[in-house]
Amino acid sequence: MPILEVENLSISFNQYTSSFKQNNIQVISSLNVSLEEGEILAVVGASGSGKSLLAHAILGILPDNATISGTIYYNGEVLTASKQASLRGKEVAFIPQSTNYLDPLMRVGNQVRTSVKTGDATAAQRAVFKRLHLQPTVENMYPFQLSGGMARRTLLSTAIVSDAKVIIADEPTPGLDPVVMKEALNNFREFADNGCAVMLITHDIESALTIADKIAVFYAGTTVEVAPVEDFTGDGEALRHPYSKALWRALPQNDFIPIPGSQPHPSALPTGCLFAPRCKEAILECGKKQPEMRNLRNGMVRCIHAT
Amino acid sequence: MRKNVGRKIGIFLLLKGLRMLTLLVAICFISFLLVKNSPIDPIQAYIGADMLKVGPEQREKIAEYWGVDQPVMVQFLNWGSALLAGDLGTSMIFRRPVADVIGERFINSLVLMLTAWVLSGVIGFVMGVVSAMKKDTWIDRIIKWYCYTLASTPTFWMGLLMLIVFAVWLGWFPIGLGVPVGVLAEDVTIANRIEHLILPAVTLSIIGVANVALHTRQKLVEVLASDYVLFARARGERGFTLFWRHGLRNVALPAITLQFAAFSELFGGAVLAEQVFSYPGLGQATVEAGLRGDVPLLLGLVIFSTFFVFAGNLIADLIYYVVDPRTRESRML
Ligand code: SF4
Numbered sequence: 001m002p003i004l005e006v007e008n009l010s011i012s013f014n015q016y017t018s019s020f021k022q023n024n025i026q027v028i029s030s031l032n033v034s035l036e037e038g039e040i041l042a043v044v045g046a047s048g049s050g051k052s053l054l055a056h057a058i059l060g061i062l063p064d065n066a067t068i069s070g071t072i073y074y075n076g077e078v079l080t081a082s083k084q085a086s087l088r089g090k091e092v093a094f095i096p097q098s099t100n101y102l103d104p105l106m107r108v109g110n111q112v113r114t115s116v117k118t119g120d121a122t123a124a125q126r127a128v129f130k131r132l133h134l135q136p137t138v139e140n141m142y143p144f145q146l147s148g149g150m151a152r153r154t155l156l157s158t159a160i161v162s163d164a165k166v167i168i169a170d171e172p173t174p175g176l177d178p179v180v181m182k183e184a185l186n187n188f189r190e191f192a193d194n195g196c197a198v199m200l201i202t203h204d205i206e207s208a209l210t211i212a213d214k215i216a217v218f219y220a221g222t223t224v225e226v227a228p229v230e231d232f233t234g235d236g237e238a239l240r241h242p243y244s245k246a247l248w249r250a251l252p253q254n255d256f257i258p259i260p261g262s263q264p265h266p267s268a269l270p271t272g273c274l275f276a277p278r279c280k281e282a283i284l285e286c287g288k289k290q291p292e293m294r295n296l297r298n299g300m301v302r303c304i305h306a307t
Numbered sequence: 308m309r310k311n312v313g314r315k316i317g318i319f320l321l322l323k324g325l326r327m328l329t330l331l332v333a334i335c336f337i338s339f340l341l342v343k344n345s346p347i348d349p350i351q352a353y354i355g356a357d358m359l360k361v362g363p364e365q366r367e368k369i370a371e372y373w374g375v376d377q378p379v380m381v382q383f384l385n386w387g388s389a390l391l392a393g394d395l396g397t398s399m400i401f402r403r404p405v406a407d408v409i410g411e412r413f414i415n416s417l418v419l420m421l422t423a424w425v426l427s428g429v430i431g432f433v434m435g436v437v438s439a440m441k442k443d444t445w446i447d448r449i450i451k452w453y454c455y456t457l458a459s460t461p462t463f464w465m466g467l468l469m470l471i472v473f474a475v476w477l478g479w480f481p482i483g484l485g486v487p488v489g490v491l492a493e494d495v496t497i498a499n500r501i502e503h504l505i506l507p508a509v510t511l512s513i514i515g516v517a518n519v520a521l522h523t524r525q526k527l528v529e530v531l532a533s534d535y536v537l538f539a540r541a542r543g544e545r546g547f548t549l550f551w552r553h554g555l556r557n558v559a560l561p562a563i564t565l566q567f568a569a570f571s572e573l574f575g576g577a578v579l580a581e582q583v584f585s586y587p588g589l590g591q592a593t594v595e596a597g598l599r600g601d602v603p604l605l606l607g608l609v610i611f612s613t614f615f616v617f618a619g620n621l622i623a624d625l626i627y628y629v630v631d632p633r634t635r636e637s638r639m640l
Contacts, residue, residue: 061540063532089543101538105556105632114552115542142632158542 001076002034003197004058004166009070011053011062027266028053028221029274030070032293032300035166035197040188042200042208044247045218046263051201054218055168058199059094060084074166090117093164097171099151102143108154109139115158128157132187149180156187167191168199173207185211206251214299217244220263220274223293226300240301243275273303281305319628327617331610335390338609339383342602386606395610396603400595405607408592413611416588418500420577422508427515428566434516435523436558440550442528450524454517462576466510466583473506507584511576518569523562530557564626570619574612 011028027050035041045051056062058072060081072079074087088094093115102111112128113121129138132153138146146154152172159167169188173181189211192198202208208215209232217225225241232239236248246259261278270276272287279286285304293302377385389396395405438450457465473479530536531554539553578590585591589608596605628634 056537059541061537085543085545088541094538094541096534096538096541098534100534103535103539103553103557105560106553114539114544144633162542 002073003037003075004035004199005073006031006033006054006058007071007073008032009054009057009068009072011050011057011066011068013063014065014067023267024067025266026221026269028057029269030290030293031218031222033199033216033223033226035199037165037197038192038195039214040192040198040200040212041214041216042202042205042212043216043218043223044202044205044208047203049218049263050221050266051203051218052170055094055170055199055201058084058168059088059092061088089115089162089164091164092166092168093159093162095155095159095167095169095172097174099143099146099155101155102151104143106142107140108143108146112139112154112157112161115162117162121161124161125157128160129153131160132157148176149183152176152180152184156184159191164196166197166199168201170201171203172200173202173204181207205247206253217241217247219243220269221266222274222302223300224275224302228298231299240296240299240306241275241303242279242281242306275303316625316628319625323621323624327614327621330617331613334609334613335387335606336383338606339386339602340379342600342605343379343382345600386603390610395607398596398604398607399601400599400604401601405603408604409589409607409611412587412589412592415586416577416581416590419504419508419511419581419586419588420573422504423511423515423576424566424573426508426512428519428562430512431516431519432523432559432562434520435525435562436527436550436554438520438524439527439531440554442531447524450520454521457514457517458521460514462510462514462579463583465514466507466580469506469510470583503586507580507586510580510583511573514576515569515573518572519562519566522565523558526558526561527554530554560626560630564623567619567623567626571616574615 009028009031010026012024012026015023015025031054033041033043033054043051043054053062053066057068058079060079062068074083074092077083079087102108109122109125109129112125116124125139126136129136134150134153134157138150138154141150143151159169167188172184172188176184185207188198188200192213200208200212205215209229212229215227215229215232216223217227225239225244227239227244230238232248236245236254239245239248243259246257249255250258259278264270264274264277270287272289273279273282273291276282276286283305291302291304293300296306386396395409397403398405398408401408434450434454438447441447536549536553539549544552574590577588578593580586581588581590582594589611592604593608593612595601596608
């Protein structure tokens, strides 16, 4: 049974365009993913496609003007707002993308210690710093003094000391040099091998492919395909959705052909299949209604004639 | 490393001191010229109602005595050199050394301003915090409305209102002055002084609250919408703990700095409040010196208030310099 299951999640924001007109912008629409213990799921999609909001929705930390629908299950139970509040930082840990997420006026050691829920916080923080090869002096630094690698490891420590079972990491790799990046990715693998469920939200499909077990391809606010990582091979013939195939082929080590067109803006989504305007295989049918997510060959897809 | 910081702060203070000095010279000169060219005749102001009884000869004598008949530049230089020797001159209206007058008045004003400063700072900060934590609720709206209304209320008007309500109608407090009328100076008790202090201090605080409150509210709203608060919430922090750990430390520093930088407004407010309450402080002395053309006293007050406001700003700068780790520790690296 998946430890975390997101079913038909939709998120929209109320925005005031003028003082009287209210606009409802749908940023995530009927998204489905599930997360198993001991497994890394990478949610991959272009930057700015609203992937981070998925993490915020699971944690229940969306801003007040957001409306959500759909259901999230944790351990088979419906995840209500109060349940979210009690799980945050205890069973579900979040790893943000940059030092901006650390309090600028608090020493980082202290910030890591606040994540420790039981036992000696200082000892736990020192142990994890040692494990991640952070110098003992780092605990007395302020966030602005950290290098990229140190920041990465500090953020990671907050998740490690919390003993969470589910770890959600948002864009954990950008701006890192290859050595630090490899180390960061290995840390995630370690989490999963120790029985945690890891959700990696990233635009970096290449590094995701090196450690993930499953890849969820995210397009225009929804998942179009969930595939085991082995399917990303050859010309992408094992993949199910035209967008995933195109994404795979667009990688430098493959054909390096960019996908023509761009993602639709959340305020101007097509009525039918969200990928239809850019899809070579689109037929009349595709423009009528958004295809449902369906199971296919050990994965899932949202396309009417995927086989 | 510590030594290095000390030296940096030394240089910082030196530069600030130089700036202060040039500012003072400029301000002295400008105010001197302004007063000299104002239509107020210092002799007439000095003599007041007895003017009719004074003949032209006597008038000249007085002018000579005070040195009013000499050219402007000579007067300025005379005064300037005396100033450098530590002599601020003699006040024409009080007929006492300016330094004494300012010293005595300052003690009175200091108590008033300090009380108002602390009160408005603390109350304003708390109001701002409550307002931001309860953003968009009725309490936030009331606090905001209160602040905007106050920000546009003149001090003297508020002072008059307080006088009418609490001193005249309710009779809770004396109507004015710093000490009771008809009581010998040595018989005046601390309680007497406090009684006279309350209304002007409260008036000043009520007005001073708006600035800190609105500023703190704005800052805290920003902090609460920041990434690091989001992350703190993602780690299970909430409510008061969240505010205590992340809100307070990020909001207190700007608020304290603002409060120090507001010395000038405090001084300006005190001038008006003291006038309304006939409170014998610096502000009242300034108004009198200005109206009656008491050049030495007025200039002494100008120098003093410049110092005062400058000190406030200097402290504000220093706090940022020393307390904020982003400026402090980057200097150590
Ligand atoms: S549903 Fe139609 S438009 Fe959408 S991806 Fe499949 S083929 Fe292309």
